[in-house]
Amino acid sequence: MTSHEGPVSTTAATAATAAPSESPERAAKRRSATRGAFFAEFVDMFDIYLPTVILTPALIYFQPAGRLDPGLAAIFTSLVFVTTLVGRPIGAAVFGALADRVGRRRSTIISVTGFGVITLLIALVPGYSTIGIASYWVLIVLRFLDGICLGGGYTGALPLAMEYSTKSRRGLLGGIILAAFPLAYVVITLVGLASFALFPLAGPDSPYAVWGWRVPFVLGALLAFVLAIYYVxxxxxxxxxEAAEAAKSEGTSQGGAGRPLLAVLRSRTFLQVFGMMTGFWLTQNLVTLFLPTTVLRNLVGLSNNQLTVALLVAYVCLVGSYIAAGVIGQRIGRRRFFVIAGVLIATVGVALMAVLVNGRGLPFGLVVLVVVAFSVVVTAPWGVVLPYITERFRTDVRASGFGLGFSVSVVIPSFYAFFLEGLGALMPYATAVLVLLALGGVLGAxxxxxxxxxKDVDFE
Structure with missing residues (x-):
């Protein structure tokens, strides 16, 4: 079977062709690119979780004490996080096109430096007592710009690593790189716990609200600068x-897409990847956003400490499960893995979620085991998505294809709460959750x- 489909896909390699041995120089370049991609994914997710874990408790510093309507306060709180998510697809489009035109390395350096500078600026934003409600708007604008740069970081770095990987190792390396996501959650949670312990939080004038939250943001900026220097x-x-660009300039390339974004968006390949990733983003959101608060805190009744422990255990396990998924996908095939994973999400995942939504009174140890099992099953596709999406697009549009396929597909699933409300009008809310989870699994499959x-394609 080949994967040549439309103007932006790759072609399958001949099965009888033996893979050439890897030279020491190329092996060194592969290792450097893989480390860079892992670090880029880690810094990206570290920065994504800064507002939710670190900044949310300190938002009282940016608002008038006792004078902000609760509804408006909730909107402002959500905007700090949502604007980052909105910026990421824009950044993926902008920097994806840049990476296809001027190179993956240069695009990565520009975007990583950008979100390092912006994250540092966020750490310097004054509070409401200094500039009034403008402090909120400055914070929101900076997070939006940060999201754009974050969307560019992985758009260049991750395809670069895959292009240096040998064909037989893409699954393993893809799983390792994406495992930086759960690892970043573990680290930012531990940083948050340390910050809360060191800097007391008791009102807008307390040490944490005034300056304690700034320390992790400075740390995030420093990580970004270290990453940029590493790429340089x-x-x-x-x-x-580089070979594709040389062939293009010599007129020997069959590609040469002058407008990579337009070429990707017009292709059937993008529509297929977009549909699959929309399903898996929907199920992923139910793990990362819906499970912790709505299910574990409100329905199961876990305390804050119990919730933190359960999530830390789950995310530590996910580091290993992502790598295992990448290896399994390499062995049985990415397409088959995704189909199986989607079916398991719609069956086993739904059954495990049913246990949790009806889990009030269950022993804490059992809750943790179910949370781990649920998280592993539902997030299994993410250990395989990196090699798969990069393999679906030709070199001259690969960064654009990966960026758009990975990021634009998050938009519709971001409205999962509205979907749940709509389904909740037709059925019990707990049943609506199970239906939405099953729908995401089926759509992904x-x-x-x-x-x-x-898995057997050659990059062209």
Whole structure:
């Protein structure tokens, strides 16, 4: 089977062709690119969780004490997080096109430096007592710009790593790189716990509200600057991209998409990837956003300490499960893995969620076990998405295809709360959650089945 589909796909390699041995120089470049991609994913997710874990308790510093309507306060709180999510697809589009035109390495350096500077600026934003409600708007604008730069960081770094990987190792390396996501959650949670312990939080004038929250943001900025320096000093530009550019300039390339974004958006490949990823983003949101508060805190009744422990255990387990998923997908095929994973989400995942939504009174140890099992089952596809999406697009549009396929597909699932409300008008709320989870799993499986197998493709 081939994966050539439309103007932006790759072609399958001949099965009888033996993979060439990897030279020491190329092996060194592969390791540097993989480290860079892992670090980029880690810094990206570390920065994403800064507002929710670190900044949310200190938002009283940016609002008038006792004078902000509760509804308006909730809107402002959500805007700090939502604006970042809105900025990411924009950044993926902008920097994806840039990475396809001027190179993955250069695009990564620009975007990473950008979100390092912006994160540092956020750490310097004054509070309401200094500039009034403008402090909120400055914070929101900076988070939006931060999201744009964050969307560019992984758009260049991750395809670069895949282009240096040998065909047989893409699954393993893809799983390792994406495992930086749950690892970043564990680290930011531990940083948050340390910050809360060191800097007391008791009102808008308390040490944490005034300056304690700024320390993790400075740390996030420093991590970004270290990452940018690493790419400048240690990561080489993709040889595959350079070869494609040389062929394009010589007129020997069959690609040469002058407008990579337009070429991607017009392709059937993008529609297939978009459909599949929309399903898996929907199920992922139910794990990362819906499970902790609505299910574990409100329905199961866990205390804050119990919730923190349960999530930390689950995310530590996810680091290993992401890598395992990448290896399994390499062995049985990405398409088959996604189809199986989607079916398991719609069956086993739904059954485990049913236990949790009716789990008040269950022993805490049992709750933790169910949370771990549920998280592993529902997030399994994420150990495989990196190699799969990069394999679906040709070199001259690969960064754009990966960025759009990975980021734009998050938009519709971001409205999951509205979908739950709509379904809740037709059925019990707990049942609506199960229906939405099953729908996401089915959509992911059907989307994967609509595409070809990719694990044996050569990048072209």
């Amino acid at each position: 000093r240690s990561v080489s530009e993709s040889e595959i991209w 059907v989307g994967a089945a609509a595409g070809p197998e990719t």
